[in-house]
Structures are given as C-alpha cells and as structure tokens.
Amino acid sequence: MVGVRQFNEDEVIATALDVFWRKGLHDATMQDLAAATGVQRGSLYNAYGDKEAIFLRAFDQYTGQFLEAAGHALAHADTTTALRNFFDMIIVNMTDGSPARGCLTTRTALDAAISSTEVRQRVQDVLGRLEQLIGKTLSAAPGRRRAADANRLARVFVTFTRGLAVMERAGYSRKQLKESAATFIDAVMGA
Amino acid sequence: MVGVRQFNEDEVIATALDVFWRKGLHDATMQDLAAATGVQRGSLYNAYGDKEAIFLRAFDQYTGQFLEAAGHALAHADTTTALRNFFDMIIVNMTDGSPARGCLTTRTALDAAISSTEVRQRVQDVLGRLEQLIGKTLSAAPGRRRAADANRLARVFVTFTRGLAVMERAGYSRKQLKESAATFIDAVMGA
DNA sequence: GTCAATCTTGACGATAATGTCAAGGATACT
DNA sequence: AGTATCCTTGACATTATCGTCAAGATTGAC
Numbered sequence: 001m002v003g004v005r006q007f008n009e010d011e012v013i014a015t016a017l018d019v020f021w022r023k024g025l026h027d028a029t030m031q032d033l034a035a036a037t038g039v040q041r042g043s044l045y046n047a048y049g050d051k052e053a054i055f056l057r058a059f060d061q062y063t064g065q066f067l068e069a070a071g072h073a074l075a076h077a078d079t080t081t082a083l084r085n086f087f088d089m090i091i092v093n094m095t096d097g098s099p100a101r102g103c104l105t106t107r108t109a110l111d112a113a114i115s116s117t118e119v120r121q122r123v124q125d126v127l128g129r130l131e132q133l134i135g136k137t138l139s140a141a142p143g144r145r146r147a148a149d150a151n152r153l154a155r156v157f158v159t160f161t162r163g164l165a166v167m168e169r170a171g172y173s174r175k176q177l178k179e180s181a182a183t184f185i186d187a188v189m190g191a
Numbered sequence: 192m193v194g195v196r197q198f199n200e201d202e203v204i205a206t207a208l209d210v211f212w213r214k215g216l217h218d219a220t221m222q223d224l225a226a227a228t229g230v231q232r233g234s235l236y237n238a239y240g241d242k243e244a245i246f247l248r249a250f251d252q253y254t255g256q257f258l259e260a261a262g263h264a265l266a267h268a269d270t271t272t273a274l275r276n277f278f279d280m281i282i283v284n285m286t287d288g289s290p291a292r293g294c295l296t297t298r299t300a301l302d303a304a305i306s307s308t309e310v311r312q313r314v315q316d317v318l319g320r321l322e323q324l325i326g327k328t329l330s331a332a333p334g335r336r337r338a339a340d341a342n343r344l345a346r347v348f349v350t351f352t353r354g355l356a357v358m359e360r361a362g363y364s365r366k367q368l369k370e371s372a373a374t375f376i377d378a379v380m381g382a
Numbered sequence: 383g384t385c386a387a388t389c390t391t392g393a394c395g396a397t398a399a400t401g402t403c404a405a406g407g408a409t410a411c412t
Numbered sequence: 413a414g415t416a417t418c419c420t421t422g423a424c425a426t427t428a429t430c431g432t433c434a435a436g437a438t439t440g441a442c
Contacts, residue, residue: 005388005389005390006389023304024304026217026218027217027305029429029430030426030429030430031428031429040390040391040392041258041391041430041431042390042391042392042431042432042433043388043390043391044388045430045432046388046389046390047389047429049353050430050431051430054205082372083395088306099304102301102304106301106357107301109357109361110293110297110298110301110357110360112360112361112362113215113290113293113360120361120362121354123362124361124362124363127358127361140209152370152371152374153337153374154380155367155370155371155374155418156351156371156374156375156378158354158358158359159351159354159355159358159371159375160347160350160354160375161354162353162357162358162361163349163350163351163352163353163355163357164350164354164389166300166301166350166353166354166356166357167318167349167350167353169300169301169303169304170303170311170314170315170318170353171303171311171314171315172301176346179343179346180343180346180347180350183343183344183346183347184347184350184351187344187347187378187379188378188379194421195408195409195410195418196418196419196420197419197420220398220399220400221399221401222398222399231420231421231422232400232401232421233401233402233403233419233420233421233422234419234420234421236387236400236401236402237418237419237420238419241400241401242400309415
C-alpha cells in the first residue's frame with residue numbers, strides 16, 4: 001500500500017530507540033532501523049530526513065522516560081532512601097536486556113566528538129536536568145547543607161552515575177554495581 | 192626502499208596511540224594510521240595483521256604509562272593529598288590536547304560491545320590494576336579502615352574516575368571536573 | 383470523477399573501509 | 413655471485429553505508 005503513511009510514528013520511534021540503545025547512534029544503521037521497524041529505508045529518509053533526526057526523537061522519548069523515573073525514585077522523604085532508590089533504578093535500567101543495553105546517554109556522550117551540536121546539547125541537557133533533580137533532593141535533606149554544597153554534590157552524584165554506566169560496559173555485574181553504589185552513598189552521606 | 196622494515200616500530204605504535212586516542216578504536220581506520228605514521232596500509236597489515244593488533248600494542252603502551260603516572264601521583268604520605276594528585280593527573284590527562292582527547296580506556300570500554308574479548312580483557316585489566324593501586328593507598332591511610340572497606344571504596348574511586356571521563360566528553364571543562372573531584376574527595380574522606 | 387499530493391519501493395551512484403595479493407626490489411646469508 | 417627471504421607498493425575484489433530519485437500507486441480534496 002502506498003499514498004498514505006503506512007506506519008505508526010510512535011511505534012517506529014519506540015523501536016528505533018531500542019535499536020539505538022542496543023547499538024548506539026553511531027553503529028546503528030538505517031538498515032538496522034528499517035529491519036527493526038519494518039519500514040523501508042527510503043520511507044524513513046522521506047519521513048525523517050536522516051538517521052540523526054530519528055535519533056533525536058528517540059532520545060527525547062528516552063530522556064523523558066528516564067527523568068520521570070528518576071524523579072519518581074528520588075521522591076522519598078528520607079534522602080538516603082531516595083538515593084538508594086535512584087541508584088537501583090539506573091542500575092537496573094542499564095543492566096536490563098540480554099545482552100545488557102547499557103546507558104544510552106553515556107554511550108551517546110562518548111560519541112560526542114562525531115556527533116552534531118544538537119546531539120551534544122541533548123546530552124548536556126539530560127545531565128543538567130538530572131543534576132537539578134538530585135540537587136533538589138539533597139537540598140531537602142534535613143539540616144546543615146547549604147544550597148551551593150548541594151549543587152556541587154549533585155554534580156558528583158551525576159558523575160558517579162556516569163561512572164557506573166562505564167563500569168557496566170567494562171563488564172561489572174548488576175550486583176557489583178549495586179555494591180559500589182551502596183558504598184558510595186554510605187561514604188558520601190555518612191554511614 | 193624495500194626488503195627491510197622501513198619504519199621504527201616504537202614510533203609507529205606511539206603515533207598509532209595518538210590516532211586511537213583522538214578517534215577511538217572503532218573510528219580510527221587503517222587509512223588514518225597509514226597517513227599518520229607514513230607507513231602504507233599494506234605494510235601495516237604485513238607487520239601487525241590488523242587494526243586491533245595495532246591497537247592492543249598501543250593500548251598496552253598507554254596503560255603502562257597511565258598506571259605508572261597513577262602510581263606516582265598516589266605516592267604521597269597523606270592519603271587525601273595523594274588522591275588529589277591522582278585526580279589532578281587524570282583530569283589533565285583527559286582534557287589535554289585540542290580538542291581534548293578524553294580518556295582512551297573509557298572510550299574503549301564503551302566500544303566493548305563491538306570489540307574482541309582481548310580488548311575487553313585489557314580494559315578490565317587496567318581498571319582492576321587501578322583499583323588495586325587506589326586500594327593500597329586507602330589501606331595505608333591512618334587508622335580505622337578495614338581492608339574490605341578499602342577495596343570497596345577503591346572501586347568507588349575507579350568508578351568516579353570513569354564518570355569524570357564521561358563528563359569530559361559531555362563538555363564539562365577541566366575546571367569543572369576538578370571541582371567535582373575535589374567535592375568528591377572531601378565528601379568521601381570527610382572534609 | 384478528476385487530479386494533486388504524497389507515500390512506498392527498488393534501483394542507482396558514490397564513497398569508504400576491509401583484507402588480500404602479486405610484482406618488484408633490497409638485503410643478508412652462504 | 414647466487415639465492416632465499418622479507419618488505420613495500422599499488423591494485424583488486426568485497427562489503428557496507430549513505431543519500432537520492434524516478435516510477436508506481438493510493439488517498440483525499442474539490
């Protein structure tokens with residue numbers, strides 16, 4: 001059939017996200033996307049222009065889900081519990097699938113050198129937003145932390161999450177990652 | 192001239208390291224290596240077999256230098272000072288060059304999915320050794336830390352260094368990375 | 383019912399990278 | 413000197429990807 005768009009855009013983007021997540025922006029090819037979505041290469045070019053445009057849509061969908069999940073995990077009265085929830089969430093997120101998919105944001109950040117300004121911008125964006133979420137959580141902690149300290153510490157937390165993503169790629173197991181995260185929280189929040 | 196090897200292997204590997212560092216194992220091509228070293232593609236194939244073999248040699252050279260520098264930076268009586276030195280070293284290491292080269296180990300780890308077992312092994316190796324170096328430093332700290340704790344904490348430190356490497360790729364400046372590292376050390380070691 | 387708009391499809395040309403190889407030629411050993 | 417060895421070089425076949433496009437077909441508007 002022709003003449004009218006034959007595919008559901010949301011489904012295509014969701015499937016594309018899966019492909020990008022498993023292969024990365026750089027390694028995923030239009031062929032991969034075509035095969036996974038069942039939409040011909042030519043149709044994808046016609047509908048979106050190029051691979052990166054598809055990626056940006058998929059990545060936006062991803063960051064939306066991710067930040068919402070992060071906000072939800074961090075929404076706990078006790079700061080330490082909130083942080084534990086948060087790390088559990090991201091570790092499961094990156095070790096899910098078989099083989100594990102890893103962290104899309106981190107993978108994309110590492111491709112930064114060969115990506116467009118727009119892609120880099122999105123990565124900075126999601127990291128910045130994550131930092132704010134964590135900063136809010138830390139600021140809400142009972143007591144003696146000043147706002148500036150909370151913000152600096154929030155960036156340390158974000159940095160550590162990126163480290164976990166790398167360690168996952170290096171072969172560390174979910175269990176090992178969780179142990180590191182727990183050790184980190186204890187050390188920073190004072191066990 | 193022909194008949195006898197026309198190039199100095201150490202120089203070629205050093206140059207190859209530079210290429211891999213700037214482009215990554217995956218993105219660097221034999222053409223790139225040939226152009227940078229001045230050795231023809233065919234000669235490189237003849238001498239080393241394939242790109243990955245060249246990479247492994249270059250990577251070994253790199254990790255040797257890196258771990259030595261890390262050991263040197265950590266060789267300070269005061270644990271906190273040792274850690275500061277160490278982080279300064281790795282941050283300069285990854286922000287050096289223009290544009291900055293980033294961290295080769297981290298970049299390679301992220302390529303894990305598309306790399307051979309051998310490459311993955313080297314990455315795990317260098318991270319493991321780094322963990323041991325840091326563990327030794329932490330164990331030597333005055334006082335109350337048990338060996339098991341030191342080892343767990345060492346892995347947290349390694350993880351954080353990986354996070355810094357990602358943040359660098361995401362666009363954070365040397366100054367910002369140093370601030371995060373300082374905040375991290377203070378938080379963990381008790382400021 | 384006609385027609386313009388637009389989606390699908392398969393094909394095409396261009397580019398880039400890989401790995402291989404035969405020919406050519408210098409070296410070193412005997 | 414003769415000869416085997418080994419390196420260099422350029423060419424080749426292969427494969428993969430990209431982006432484009434013309435032809436074909438259907439829908440929806442008028």
